[in-house]
Every structure is written in C-alpha cells, then in structure tokens.
Amino acid sequence: xxxxxNGEISKALVTLTIEKTLLNMGKPVLDxxxxxxxxxxxxxxxxxxxxxxxxxxxxxELYGNCYGNIVESIKKSLDEFAxxxxxxxFLMVIxx
Amino acid sequence: xxxxxxxxxxxxxxLLSILGTGxxxxxxxxxxxxxxxxxxxxxxxxxxxxxxVLSIMIAARFSVKGEHGRAWIFFVGVAVSWFIAExxxxxxxxxxxxDPFPSLADFFYLAGYPFLFLFSIYYLKPLQRAxxxxxxxxxxxTAVTLLIPSVYMALDQNSQIGDFELALAxxxxxxxxxxxxxxxxxxxxxxxxxxxxxWSLICxxxxxxxxxxxxxxxxxxxxxxxxxxxxxxxxLWAYILFSFGVYSHIQIFKKHRPNIKSQSLDDxx
Numbered sequence: 194x195x196x197x198x199n200g201e202i203s204k205a206l207v208t209l210t211i212e213k214t215l216l217n218m219g220k221p222v223l224d225x226x227x228x229x230x231x232x233x234x235x236x237x238x239x240x241x242x243x244x245x246x247x248x249x250x251x252x253x254e255l256y257g258n259c260y261g262n263i264v265e266s267i268k269k270s271l272d273e274f275a276x277x278x279x280x281x282x283f284l285m286v287i288x289x
Numbered sequence: 290x291x292x293x294x295x296x297x298x299x300x301x302x303x304l305l306s307i308l309g310t311g312x313x314x315x316x317x318x319x320x321x322x323x324x325x326x327x328x329x330x331x332x333x334x335x336x337x338x339x340x341x342v343l344s345i346m347i348a349a350r351f352s353v354k355g356e357h358g359r360a361w362i363f364f365v366g367v368a369v370s371w372f373i374a375e376x377x378x379x380x381x382x383x384x385x386x387x388d389p390f391p392s393l394a395d396f397f398y399l400a401g402y403p404f405l406f407l408f409s410i411y412y413l414k415p416l417q418r419a420x421x422x423x424x425x426x427x428x429x430x431t432a433v434t435l436l437i438p439s440v441y442m443a444l445d446q447n448s449q450i451g452d453f454e455l456a457l458a459x460x461x462x463x464x465x466x467x468x469x470x471x472x473x474x475x476x477x478x479x480x481x482x483x484x485x486x487x488w489s490l491i492c493x494x495x496x497x498x499x500x501x502x503x504x505x506x507x508x509x510x511x512x513x514x515x516x517x518x519x520x521x522x523x524x525l526w527a528y529i530l531f532s533f534g535v536y537s538h539i540q541i542f543k544k545h546r547p548n549i550k551s552q553s554l555d556d557x558x
Contacts, residue, residue, distance in 0.1 A: 218415065219355030221542035228545055255541070257484040259416035 203279040204242040210270045211238055211248065214263060226251050242279065245286040264288060299487065299540070303533045310336070310525050317517060325517030330383050333375040336528045337368070343535040344368040350542055360411030364535070366404030371528075374398040382516060390509070391457050399457075402464035405495065409471030412491065416484060420474055428473045436466035439503055442510055461506060465499040472496050487541075490534035498527040 215223035229251040230236050234244070241248040252260035264287050274280045310332065317328035344365045351358035374397035381389035413420070439462030443455065450458065475492025478484045501523035508514035 217355055219351045219357035219542075221350055221544075222355070222357060224545070225542050256415055257478075257488070258481075259419045259478065259484055262415050262418040265418060 199277070200279060203274070203277050203283075204239055206271065206274055207242040207280065207283055208239045210267055211241060214266045214270065217266070218263070222255075225255065229254060242283055245283045249287050249289075296487070299533065299537055303490075303529070306529045306533075307526055310529065311522055314517060314519070314522050314525070322515065322517075325515070327383070329517035329521050330379045332525055333379055336525050336532075337372040337375050340528055340532045340535065341365075341368045341372045343532050343539065347535050347539050347542075350539065350544070356411050356414050360408050360414075363404045363408035363411065367401045367408060368531075370397045370401035370404065374401070391454050395457050399460055399464065402468060405468050406471070409468060409475075409492075409495070413471055413475060416475075416478055419478055419481075424474060424477060425470075428470050428477070431473060432466040432469040435469065435499075435503075436462050439465075439506055442506060445510075458506065458510075461502050465502050468495055469499050472499070487534065487537035490530050490537065494527045494530035494534060497523055497530060501527060 211226075212223060215226055226248070227238055230238065230241070230247055233251065234240075234247045236244060236247055238248075249260070249264070252263055256263065268284055268288060271280055271284060275284055313328060313332065314325075317325045344361065344367075348358070348361040348365045351361050353359065353362055374394045377392060377394040377397065378389045381387055381392055381394065440459060443458040443462065472492040472495035475484070475489050476496065479486065479489035479492070501520055504520040504523060505514065508518060508520055514520065
C-alpha cells in the first residue's frame, strides 16, 4: 500500500492545481511554463511546491506584471487546503 | 522561449516589412494611378494571406482547448473573413472594374468584427486583474467620443447615398468603437509596463485598423479616396502588425522535443 506523507500530499495538490490552471489556458502554456522552469532553474512543476518563487518568476516572464490573474486562480483552487503549513507557505510566496 | 536575439530579430523584420510596404506603395503612387491600383490590390493578397496562415498555425498549436485556444480560433475567424473580403474587393476592383462599396466584401469585413471582439476578450483574460474599472470607464468614454464624429460624418452624407449604403457606412464606426475598447486597454497595459511589446502588437494593430477605417470613411465621403491612397498603407500595416503579433506567440509557444512535464510526474511517484 502507498502511504503518502502530508508533505507528499501537499506537493501533489500544488502540482495538480498548477497544471490544471495552466491547462485551462491551453496546453502550450503548461508546456512552456514547464520548459522554462527546467531551462532556468533545472526544476519541474512539483518542485514549485518548495520553490514557488520559480513559478512566479516564469509566469512574470510570460505575462509581465499581469501574472496575478493566474496566481489568483491557483490561490482559489487551493484555498480550502490553505490551512496546511506547506500550502500556506506556497500561497504566501506566490502572492507576494 | 524567445531569446533576446530572436526578439530583436522579430522587431527588425517588423520594421523592414513596414518600411518595405510603405516604400512599394509610395513608389507605385509616383508611377501613376493604374500602377498604384494594381500594386495595392495585389499587396492585399500576400499580406492578409500571411495572417491567415499564421493564425491557423497558432490555432492548431493551441487546438480548441483552453482560453488561449478559444481566442485563437476566433482570430482565425477574423483573418479568414478579412482575407475573403479583400479578395472580393480585388475581384470587383481589378476584374469587374466596379466600385466595391457596397458589396459582398462589406459582409465579410463586418463579419470579422464580432470574432475580433471575442478574440480580444479571451486574449486579455489572463490580464483581467490589471484592468481597473476606472481604466475601463475612461477607455469606453474615449471610444464613444471617437465614434461621434464618424457617425456624424456618415449621417451628413444622408442625401447623397441610399439607406443600405448609409447603414453600412454607419456600421463601421460602431464596430470600430467596440473593438477599440479592448485594444486601448492592451496598449495602456503595455505603457504601464505590465505586458511586453509583442503582446501588445495585436492591440496596436486593432487601433491602426480603426484609424484606417476612419480615414477611409473620411476620404470616401469627400471623394478623395482612390485605391492605393496612403490610407491603404495603414490597413496593410495593421495586417503586418497582426501577423507579427501572432508570429511572436508562435515563437513563445512553439513545440519543443523533451516532454518535461511527464518526467516531472514520474519523479513525484
């Protein structure tokens, strides 16, 4: 049986939320964000759970200061889990 | 990702295309009315044609899924409608040698506007939070203010043209004012530094197209319009700006070989 820790569950939730939000915009957007994360920071979407600043910087590269709309969508989807410490940290950094 | 070199090359080609088109049209104007007419009509084949090809490419990249996907599908509608309209105009003007206004071309020109408006809405959706109610109000007021003189001019010709022609002449400033609202918002966001230049190119193209439409209305009403008039240069420049705007998106969201996303999910498991 697969026993997931709280940290792993949070990571999965954050990953799925980011992917779903970007997919809503279009698959090429998700692909491009994933590619830029890897090119710039050698990281993948799940790593944004620990490094929300990477995601924030890539979104800023693509959409300028208007990345806030995407961040808002991610925040809305994760709102009910915001009490979890790691998700709270992710949301705090990405919204700064 | 578009590198800085690619970005500066795109801007260089954009400038060259604009200068090149301007040069061709000015040279043709010196060569006489017939050459101007032929050259301008022929320019309306590759320039809007390139836009159709590019818009189909970006729409195919996004498919119909997602907000961007829907936006680009609407944009294909604009490019195709206007391309058909330009070709109908060309056939009327060059082949039948009759005045193309009013004609089926107007139906296709006007059909492009609802698509353009819907495209702008979806295109600006990711930037929605940056658009304040105040900006929206000012922009709407500006669009309505610009609409008034154009409508007045069209109505002033009431006695000289029929009801159908008048309705058509009135339709253009109205639809222009509607599409001007999202276009002005896009340009304001660019000047505030919130989006990059290439993002705002499509909005600049819409504004240029509105300016060209107004110029066309004025010159047509006072009888000074002829095919190849400098106003046509604005229409062609608008198509070029649209094309480069679309091209920049193709560059940003082009396909890359490695599937990084699936690797990342494997890592997580």
